[in-house]
Amino acid sequence: MIDETHDPARRSWVESANRPGCDFPIQNLPLGVFTPPGSATARIGVAIGEAILDVSDWLPGDQLNAYMALSSADRADFRRHCVRRLEAGAKPCALYSQTECRLHRPVTIGDYTDFYASIDHATNVGKLFRPENPLLPNYKHVPIAYHGRASSIVVSGTPVKRPQGQLGEGRFGPTQELDYEVEVGFFVGPGNALGEPIAIAKARSHIAGVCLVNDWSARDIQRWEYQPLGPFLAKNFATSISPWVVTAEALAPFWTEPPPHDVPILPYLREPVPGALDLTVEVWFRTAAMTEPIRLSHAAFKDMYWTAGQMIAHHTVNGCPLQPGDLIASGTVSGPQPDNRGCLLELTAKGAEPLRLPTGETRTFLHDGDEVILTGYCERPGWVRIGLGHCRGTIRPQ
């Protein structure tokens, strides 16, 4: 629901929050978990500009799960409280500098599900393996997903050690085809009991917030292991998430119509509200030899074939319980153009067309020392830009 907290004219007494292009203006107010300098105690904070407001008086503990279990009305109350403390004219209080604090994984993730909701990604990947028949027959009818590993979800900035494993018959060693995937993650709010599906009309109310997700993938391991039960060790060595959870409330002005489908969908997936999120994701990349990162791709999240609401309705239609803080990722966000491709597998056509970098280096897959930086933001005329911050990871040798 759009309310006075989205007023684009509102400014904060925190000057860095008022600068154009800032990810965290007073209309955003994402939540995270941080440790201040010199402290050993992690606590919950709200990002404002380049600072952090300690909100442990309102939200005790060191994970956001209790926040996510709140009703949307209670989450909105908390948002209004933060606006009152941070808006221009309120009495300034002590803040922490983001760069001086340590940021943590903000949520205890019970279960992690990864969808495959970009039809462009599914088509691009399918073309590489089945040129005549890129899209499988089920794709347009059933939201495809698999369960990922919760224990290896790490916060942005955590180094990613190149995994070793079986690369083919009798072949063992560090992966030679290490890749990233840019995704958007949804944190589950109240959730549902075993056996009680969430109807599509209620699905949106079970999203508490969003983050950026890097679904690191080892393509050689994946190719060898994935039949018939799907990816396993190719994915579960690490998944990075951005530290700031942008709330469902902050996203309210950015929902829009998803692209039309050319086949009928079943009633349980027909969403009564515009279900796509007008969010751009970008992938930036830096080798150890580069001083500045370059942008590899950008894509419109609103063009995904399945919406977040459809993912939740589908996930629970069989009675599967979602719990507060569960993470549902979208799958690689790609689009129709070459510079919309959200992983190296697509960008380099399985390694056949190496990237040429400004340093003269080339890449088919990731080298040790390479850094991948994901960003994302919502922008629409008439509303203040809402940023998702960054999700970073640098590859370390095996």
Place this chain on the structure above:
Amino acid sequence: MIDETHDPARRSWVESANRPGCDFPIQNLPLGVFTPPGSATARIGVAIGEAILDVSDWLPGDQLNAYMALSSADRADFRRHCVRRLEAGAKPCALYSQTECRLHRPVTIGDYTDFYASIDHATNVGKLFRPENPLLPNYKHVPIAYHGRASSIVVSGTPVKRPQGQLGEGRFGPTQELDYEVEVGFFVGPGNALGEPIAIAKARSHIAGVCLVNDWSARDIQRWEYQPLGPFLAKNFATSISPWVVTAEALAPFWTEPPPHDVPILPYLREPVPGALDLTVEVWFRTAAMTEPIRLSHAAFKDMYWTAGQMIAHHTVNGCPLQPGDLIASGTVSGPQPDNRGCLLELTAKGAEPLRLPTGETRTFLHDGDEVILTGYCERPGWVRIGLGHCRGTIRPQ
């Protein structure tokens, strides 16, 4: 390690524990979580014969995760303590009757992984779909597994609601092909940190205990959704586990040589100790019209192609962290003979050969009101039988 706690001559002052065929003699001492009659507080107990010893003085809390985080030396200490309290000659104390207590899911399961370790199951299922080429090329080299859903793991006795979902293109409704799968589950002990594999020589020490697992499956949903990322809604509506965790210590006399492989395996999977567990699993079945259950199948768990140690070494070889209380299931336990088939898909050849029951009823897949009961036990000459108890579930209508 076999020690004096395995002495087959030792008896308990709890008479029901000394009866031949008892699942829970003093050599077993499995742990569980129970609520006594009239109490609202769940606590940890040890099963002895038909009774429960409250051990909340030694193990506080209402889940076994802290127990599983113990070293094997500390777990062995606890076992000796229980033997001293329960052996013949010790001073009798108050016990609870198992039938009067409510049993709970004993562990908070962070992540749940399901393997596919029976080559007979993989071959039987493969034959139904690819008669000329039943076993995929990777099967004999790489232990195949996928991540399951932790939030829908329920304790034995919890009714299983028939899930609804997409049964094919444009087809929606309650599954018409509801199946069970008999599996053995391993609970992870201390586990490993991100990026630090568990070597095969140490793998066994990371098993804290075992249970029975029923991996309920909706075959029509599975067929339609599983390409290319594996099973999802076909499995995540419910997974049942037996309530008593049989400890690694109790199993010590029952490790044996696994069957030989006819292809070389990579060094990280070569186990230096006999890695197979000499455990029989059985599936019993009762329709609403039957007064007594009948046995549908039995299989030798020691004939699985991959051992539990191999599963743990493989799971972590890429650095994936296992945490205390994580559940690793074996996949369907089947064997080479028709009465070794551990699911209806195999027993009825995808429904083509219905089961004929003593009541004159037939079954291809499960009907509402049907009950599936899994049992398992270790028996070897010279040692006392160690039972895993039961894992029950009855199908409720959608």
